[in-house]
Amino acid sequence: MTTLKQCPCGEVPDSLHVECPSRAKWGTVSGACCSEWAIEFRNQYETDPDKILKLATKAWNAAPRGAHD
Secondary structure: OOOOOOOOOOOOOOOEEEEOOOOOOEEEEEEOOOOOOEEEEEOOOOOOHHHHHHHHHHHHHHOOOOOOO
């Protein structure tokens, strides 16, 4: 798995929780550390779990985390 960026809670999650109904346009991803900070990501109607995780990870790492991002 790609290295994950730090969660706003201060921890670096060792995995992500991904919620995405089958063939959904959008999904939600949160860190396994606190599950309090979540972002939406564009799933592009994907059905392959590996591709969904890749899209979710990319969105997690790209999300702004504060005034310096």
